[in-house]
Amino acid sequence: MIEKKKLTIALAGQANVGKSVIFNHLTGLHQHIGNWPGKTIEKAEGTLFYKGHTIDVLDLPGISSLSTYSIEEIISREFIAIQRPDAVVNVVDGTVLERDLIFTLQLLELERPTVIALNMVNLLKKKGIEINFQRLEKILQVPVIPVEAIYGKGITEILEAVIRLAKTEKPFKPLKFGKEVEARIEKLIQSLKDAEVPYAKRWLAIKLLEKDKEVEKLVKEKYSKKILEEAKKLQKELEVIYKHDSSFVIASERCLLASRIAKKVIKITEPKKISFAERLDSITSHKILGYFVMILILGTMFLSVFKFGDWLSSVLENIFASWPEAWEEVFGSSLLSSLAWAAAESLVALTEIALPYILPFYFILFLLEDCGYLARIAFLVDNLMHKLGVHGKACIPLILGFGCNVPACLSCRIMETQRERFITGFLVTFVPCSATTVIIMGLVGKFLGIYWALSLYVFAFLIIFILGIIASKILPGEPVELIMSVPDYKFPHLKTVLSQTWFRLKEFLFIAAPLVIISGVIIKGFYLAGLLEPIANYLSPITVQFLGLPAITGVLLIFGILRKELVLVMLSVLFGTSNFAQVLSPVQILTLTLVSMLYIPCIATIAALWKEFGWTRALGITAFKIIFAILVAGFISKILLIFW
Amino acid sequence: MGEKLSDKNKYLIDMKEGEKGTIISICGGQVATKRLMDLGLIPKTRIKILRKGLFKGPVEIEVRGAKLVISRGLAAKILVEPI
Numbered sequence: 073m074i075e076k077k078k079l080t081i082a083l084a085g086q087a088n089v090g091k092s093v094i095f096n097h098l099t100g101l102h103q104h105i106g107n108w109p110g111k112t113i114e115k116a117e118g119t120l121f122y123k124g125h126t127i128d129v130l131d132l133p134g135i136s137s138l139s140t141y142s143i144e145e146i147i148s149r150e151f152i153a154i155q156r157p158d159a160v161v162n163v164v165d166g167t168v169l170e171r172d173l174i175f176t177l178q179l180l181e182l183e184r185p186t187v188i189a190l191n192m193v194n195l196l197k198k199k200g201i202e203i204n205f206q207r208l209e210k211i212l213q214v215p216v217i218p219v220e221a222i223y224g225k226g227i228t229e230i231l232e233a234v235i236r237l238a239k240t241e242k243p244f245k246p247l248k249f250g251k252e253v254e255a256r257i258e259k260l261i262q263s264l265k266d267a268e269v270p271y272a273k274r275w276l277a278i279k280l281l282e283k284d285k286e287v288e289k290l291v292k293e294k295y296s297k298k299i300l301e302e303a304k305k306l307q308k309e310l311e312v313i314y315k316h317d318s319s320f321v322i323a324s325e326r327c328l329l330a331s332r333i334a335k336k337v338i339k340i341t342e343p344k345k346i347s348f349a350e351r352l353d354s355i356t357s358h359k360i361l362g363y364f365v366m367i368l369i370l371g372t373m374f375l376s377v378f379k380f381g382d383w384l385s386s387v388l389e390n391i392f393a394s395w396p397e398a399w400e401e402v403f404g405s406s407l408l409s410s411l412a413w414a415a416a417e418s419l420v421a422l423t424e425i426a427l428p429y430i431l432p433f434y435f436i437l438f439l440l441e442d443c444g445y446l447a448r449i450a451f452l453v454d455n456l457m458h459k460l461g462v463h464g465k466a467c468i469p470l471i472l473g474f475g476c477n478v479p480a481c482l483s484c485r486i487m488e489t490q491r492e493r494f495i496t497g498f499l500v501t502f503v504p505c506s507a508t509t510v511i512i513m514g515l516v517g518k519f520l521g522i523y524w525a526l527s528l529y530v531f532a533f534l535i536i537f538i539l540g541i542i543a544s545k546i547l548p549g550e551p552v553e554l555i556m557s558v559p560d561y562k563f564p565h566l567k568t569v570l571s572q573t574w575f576r577l578k579e580f581l582f583i584a585a586p587l588v589i590i591s592g593v594i595i596k597g598f599y600l601a602g603l604l605e606p607i608a609n610y611l612s613p614i615t616v617q618f619l620g621l622p623a624i625t626g627v628l629l630i631f632g633i634l635r636k637e638l639v640l641v642m643l644s645v646l647f648g649t650s651n652f653a654q655v656l657s658p659v660q661i662l663t664l665t666l667v668s669m670l671y672i673p674c675i676a677t678i679a680a681l682w683k684e685f686g687w688t689r690a691l692g693i694t695a696f697k698i699i700f701a702i703l704v705a706g707f708i709s710k711i712l713l714i715f716w
Numbered sequence: 717m718g719e720k721l722s723d724k725n726k727y728l729i730d731m732k733e734g735e736k737g738t739i740i741s742i743c744g745g746q747v748a749t750k751r752l753m754d755l756g757l758i759p760k761t762r763i764k765i766l767r768k769g770l771f772k773g774p775v776e777i778e779v780r781g782a783k784l785v786i787s788r789g790l791a792a793k794i795l796v797e798p799i
Binding site: 167169170174175178317319323327328331358360450451454455464550556559 | 744745746748749750751752753754755756758759761767768769770771773774776779780781782783784785786787788789790
């Protein structure tokens with residue numbers, strides 16, 4: 073037999089089982105994160121070399137099952153069935169083996185060579201769990217490798233097992249369900265005998281009994297419609313016997329099978345003392361204390377990120393301060409050179425946001441996620457979030473939004489359905505980001521006092537709340553209830569956190585840079601051609617008459633599309649003073665800040681919205697925000713003028 | 717489904733912290749029910765209420781050795797026989 077030198081393996085597993093840690097161990101920095109063709113789902117791949125083999129590793133999206141629940145699940149099972157990786161590595165959390173076995177059983181139904189990486193075995197003893205690995209191996213008929221991913225133990229053993237599996241194609245012996253179900257699966261397999269579809273016949277039969285919509289479509293298109301009728305008849309028979317929907321019957325059978333296996337291989341003795349993780353959990357998830365801890369942790373996070381960001385961005389500003397002059401010296405001061413500088417300046421500005429703010433934000437957030445805290449926040453705020461038509465997990469994008477709206481929009485992927493993603497993404501664009509904070513503090517905070525600034529934040533929360541309620545009422549579809557596995561607290565794995573931070577940061581730059589550079593050049597061109605003031609004059613019915621601002625603010629707001637803090641920067645450039653109280657009345661200061669807060673998402677955010685939701689929705693949000701900002705700010709300025 | 721078969725039975729949302737029970741039925745939507753089943757929550761499964769959030773939920777339960785958080789709305793559709 074010729075030994076295959078090039079292998080493909082797919083990592084599959086539920087959320088929080090340590091899959092990404094194993095992926096990082098396998099591929100190191102040789103990974104590539106892209107998208108699945110035509111989908112907004114992430115595809116992480118990497119390559120490694122081991123004993124003369126080139127092994128491509130693909131990290132399948134973290135999923136909770138292989139039923140058609142989400143796009144991720146369909147992608148995963150299609151990949152396994154159609155791309156036929158040489159082996160599937162199923163990462164399982166040993167401390168919750170019984171739960172994870174249900175997923176493993178679904179995976180085995182796809183009949184690809186599988187290795188089970190039984191992770192977290194280092195925690196078993198402390199939790200009073202004993203697992204008989206050999207027995208599990210025997211029952212499932214696949215290699216079971218004990219792994220301690222965070223210490224890198226068991227990784228080479230996984231590779232050895234994969235290579236061994238790839239050499240010997242073993243006939244597959246399925247695990248059997250109950251008699252009644254098995255008989256009907258057998259019947260369907262017989263009828264599917266001649267079907268030319270890439271999936272295993274038994275898997276198709278199971279899925280047909282489970283009323284899997286995708287499989288029904290596939291069989292109808294590729295094989296015959298008649299089989300669906302037969303499946304329907306068999307489903308009915310099961311429903312008569314078990315008095316439950318046949319899809320539930322199959323799921324129950326799988327659960328029962330998992331329980332039976334678990335009983336044979338797991339021995340649990342209740343640990344005598346409550347672990348530190350449990351104690352921590354009882355404080356951080358506490359009905360009342362939990363909220364204090366949350367505010368403390370998030371508050372510390374924001375303060376330290378902003379402190380650090382302030383410091384680093386001023387350092388960077390000093391470094392970049394001399395660049396415009398140097399540029400002019402080298403390239404002269406022609407039109408072309410100015411435009412080229414506009415492009416370079418956009419990149420510089422992007423760096424000044426990415427390094428000081430987004431980098432530490434991502435780092436802390438991934439740290440909190442890795443140790444398990446984010447799931448607790450989702451638990452604490454779930455009720456509140458349901459009022460906005462989304463569930464607890466939506467708090468993560470919203471928190472990220474305070475740093476920068478771009479990564480926040482991208483992180484809406486954690487929500488299960490398109491509807492949830494869109495509502496969250498829409499609301500995120502109303503969260504005051506770090507650039508908006510610069511405006512709020514630099515204008516209102518400095519000239520009207522900190523209480524006015526804080527009340528603007530309260531106002532922003534109110535708007536998010538109200539718009540959330542409205543959006544969840546208007547958008548079609550049912551709200552999704554939160555069903556979330558809660559991981560135990562654990563010590564974060566620094567390498568995984570760092571590599572996640574790094575890849576996210578890279579993604580941010582790649583998504584934001586093109587549009588930021590192009591629009592930077594265009595606006596600079598308009599500016600040099602003297603077109604901005606005429607445009608501002610065109611806008612004056614809105615800016616001057618409706619909002620009561622000086623006409624020149626039109627120019628500011630155009631620059632603000634690039635980066636919000638430019639509103640403040642250009643204000644001092646155009647008025648030639650940084651004492652804005654001299655040139656703007658208090659009401660004007662408030663109005664201008666309100667408009668800057670609410671109007672158009674910055675161009676980088678539009679790029680992110682575009683990527684996640686398509687251009688119609690991105691432009692829809694943009695148009696809505698512009699109109700909404702003008703109406704709200706105009707209305708409030710009119711009210712304020714009565715009293716002021 | 718939907719009716720409480722005996723007075724003893726309670727919906728998950730009405731159970732107290734620390735209380736244990738056996739699942740009788742889940743009357744959520746098709747998708748939610750399927751998803752719960754994929755996580756091992758089927759009738760006859762034993763569960764324990766670990767904690768509840770402020771204002772009656774969400775509910776955190778222990779099922780098959782794992783912890784699971786379920787929204788208030790869905791927890792009101794899961795019928796349990798306390799033990």
